[in-house]
Amino acid sequence: MLKKSKKIVKKPLVLAPPKSDDEGGDDDFNEKSHKKFLDGITSLTKTNHINKPTRTEISDAVGDEFHLTKKALYGKEAHDLTKGILDLLKTKSNHVKVAKEIQNTKRNKKVLKKKIEQSVSDKLQREVAYETAKKKLGRWDGIVAMNQSSEHQMFPVELESIHKDVLSEKPEKTIKSDLMEQMEIIEAKLNPRKPDDEIDERNLTKEEIIARRREMAYLKIRYQQKVAKFRQQKKIKSKNFRKHEKRKRQVLEKKEQELLEKTDPEALERKLESAERRRVLERASLKHKNTAKRSKNVKASQHNKEYQQELADQLALGRELTSHEKVEDSESDDGNDVEEDEDYDPFNPWVKVVNQMDKKIEESSANYRKYWNERNENEKKLDKYKKSIENETEKDELKNLKDLAFKTKNVRPDFDEELLETSGKPGVSGTTGVPDIKSGGEVSKIVPSNVAIDPNNFTEKIRKPTKTFDLKEMEQSESEEDEEENQRDTIAAAFEDDDIQADFEREQEDRKASATQELDLSMPGWGSWVSAKTINAPKRKRIVLKFEAEKDNRREGNKGNVIVNEGVNKSLKQHLVSDVPFPFKSVREYEASIRAPIGRSFVPESAFKALTRPAVITKKGKMIHAMDEEQLLRPDANYRRPTAVDKRIKALGK
């Protein structure tokens, strides 16, 4: 292989004599030796010349110093190249080894594939990126479609509820007061928790958990052992043991005291003080009432009455002092007090209390035992009584066994009964009260007419005959006749006029006539002239434009005694819609869509709310964030929670 020759060549100066071959003439010019020679000369000058750059790596085309080839060698081509080299190497015996190596590598090593062109690889990369992006975005398709078609949406979306850390957040309304919280903090300081407790097991690995559990188990056993030991020790009644123990304790205490004396005399003082205090309290209690040395002495000196009396007084005093008494404030008592005690000041609460106490204490101490005895007896009696009653009832139950059997009859009322929701029909309620007396007048018999009329359908196929009722008789029977009224009658008769009907009809006809027209366009003389040759003159066409009276489109009702001015309401037109707006294709459908009012005064309140609810509900002053991936898990997070009304509407829709 070729070697880098960038380094400066330094060779010992050897001025080799020109070889004998060269002597022969110019023809035998030895290039190599000449070069050597030149080098030698140059080294004489002791200046370092930099050699020309030479290739060190293989190139497919020899003489590619100037990087003219664009192709990089990969794959098969590279293989081919090695083949050429091998051929070359095989020619010489000393290169055989190298050639073998090359062949081995050629066999074992895989050749890298040819690198794709930049533009192609870019394209591929783009393709892949597009696919992944499409897939990512595709996840949102469902949610987007749902949101587009949903009725109402609420923002901001509250997704935090999934992983909400309830403990860290301070609730708005606290159950604990501030004081309680403060107390807790102080308590926590006083008895600090072990740090072990706070370690959350969830954060540990399996091994750690096992180790922890083992440790806990060990501690528990140790604890139980200790407890058992102490319990045993506690039961020991040997005086020697106790003495021993006591001594042990005293020694320990003494040691501590000594230590404290040196280090902290103040603490020692406090300790001694507290010990003294404990002793006093102990002595003050009634524990040692009989066991004290003095009381033992009393027992010994039973006959010494004086001493006994003294002791009894002392005990009574002790009892008095230790017993708790309630202060009673009945007025009658107060009155007595005033009589008894002259120094008594009714406004001094302290005096009052003391006075009462003196009396009460004596009474209560005497009655106390009595009361308890009675009570205990009563309770015993009560228990007995109860037991006896129970026995009796049990016997009864055995007798009347059927009472316990399940009642087969259902005693519950039937709640499932449907509510009666129909209101009374209008026909039934009102008219029934009026008695139906048929008078013999000119009452014509008629099929009961249905008065509910569709306002759009004015044409009626069957004209119902009018009912006529004569009320004269009834009136006559009821009202006494006046002369004045009679007079009116004659006046009315005089007014009655047949012309009125005729006038009306005439007016109607006038309106109709104005509609028909005819226009004669024929020209006089035109087409009447003919040449001599024409024998059969074509019959002249009379050109008449007939504006036929528009087909009588007037509604049926517009013909008898009615004139309806159709095609009016021009002023209303400016308020009307003259286009069919976007989602609608037909006029009828659009009209149907606006047929029903949605206002509060026309529909029930709940329906009004459902009809006018905004499509997007936002909270004031709250930021609305863009959707994030959390929402993929809860696609319906921004929908309103369905109310009872919503559920019913939904049920209707199905």
Added chain:
Amino acid sequence: MDKRKKTKRYLNEVDEEQGKTKLKTIKKANFNGDIIKVEMKPMKYKKKKFQGKIKNSSLDPDIIKKYSRGKQITGKGVRTNFFKEKVKRKEVVLEYATEQAVRSEVLRNEIEGFIQAEDGERTSDFRQKDIIENVDITSASKNFNLKLDFGPYKHNYTKNGRHLLLGGKRGHVAAFDWIAKRLHCEINVMEEVTDISWLHIETMFAVAQKKWVYFYDNQGTEMHCVKRLFDVNLLEFLPYHFLLAAASRQGFLSWLDVSIGGLVGHYNSNLGDIRIMRQNPSNGVLCVGGGKGVVSLWSPKEREPLAKLLCHSTPISSLALNSTGQQLVTSGLDNSVKIWDIRKLNGSLAIYKFMNPISHIDISHKGTMAFSMGKTCHIYNKKLYEDQPQIYLRHKSDCNIQDIGFCPYEDVLGISSNTGFDSVLVPGSGLGNFDSFESNPFQTKSQRRENEVHALMEKVPAEFISLDPSTIAGVDVQTLHDKIEAKKSLFYLKPPKVDFKSRRKMKGKGGSVNAAKNKQIAKNLARKEFIQDVRSKKKKVISSHKVSEDFIPLESNKSSVLDRFNKKIK
């Protein structure tokens, strides 16, 4: 004795069970083992599922019909699936609304009270005295009689029936809360009073006086005088349109918008002296009864009557409409009363023959009709035209009756005569269930104010007054058709001929050749302009009818700079 077993009911059964305990058989009595009490869980009753759809059998189909809003959308005429779904969803909610309304009908189960006669008695025999004796004290206090001296009276109740306005021909005007008997004001306008009317609230009323129409507040202060309403005979207030309609002695009909103070319509009806006029409460059309037996229907924006109905062969003496605006009752001097379906406008539904001509008619909310003739007033119960009618009540006034009118939401008929005003009890005539959002007899001041604002905001424009008020919920098909035709015709237009006349020029300046050339140029120019104009308009039409594309197409029709690199198809 009745040996048949009584049907056991829940309560009976319990009583019997507790009463006696049967003795057990020996086998059971000797039972000697443990007794385990087992408490049974109460049986869970399966709730019946709500059936959905209004086909629900528990609902009365008649009531469903009452509340239904007509045919639903089929969805065929709606364009995309998205909108189809949306429209259907709305339909479901509307269905729910209907159903909810039907269900709430259960709450309205009161039956209005009315007089029921025993055998051999007639309700018409009862006089007011008898009725008062048998009703509670508050109802009894609603019967009263006012003796007034200022000539023939007219009266008017407010929409909620709480306040009453009296107007005597000789200038006496009095406004008062007639239930509490509290007088708002009493004045004499010192002029002839022809008619009176409350406006939208009880603090204002209009009085048609000898010459003009005056407005007063409820303290009797004159607020306004409308001189354009002159010689007015009759006043009628349309509460939903805020229009005060007036009919004059010259035959003029005028509509004054009291919210903006302008005349909405004012023209001569050519009917002569108008003496009978009522409004149709359902659509606001005025019904005017004429001397020729014709009832004509008028709206403010049409100078021609919307319809004319020949009712009687004699002059019409009075007319009235029911509260729903479905029926028209007319009376003529031919002693007859006719009932018409005013929506259909064809033959009469029923004819009644009376002894005397009827001078005044009124119909209550519940459909009770009152007819007055001379001094007497006859009241007929509802559904007059279905059966042989019976007089329900009769009332005789002291003098000739001049005006009758039922009080809304009360069982009271107001009768004003020459010598005063009678408030007469007519049990069962008034509507018991009032909608307090609509008109509340127990309205407070703040409620009244709120209501006024609401009413003003929901004011119906005067143009909407037409025979069929539902036309506003429709499409103007005629105009739509015209528009489509116009678009179509755009494609077949010819360039117009241009008649170009060149300016006469001085001799030698422009010869006939030049003139001809100029003419040609002008013609061409005009044609070009026309063609360009038409082309642009056509393009607009086409573009507006194109289906909009939601996405940006990859290969757009727009030419781009890079188009030259495209392969050319040979």
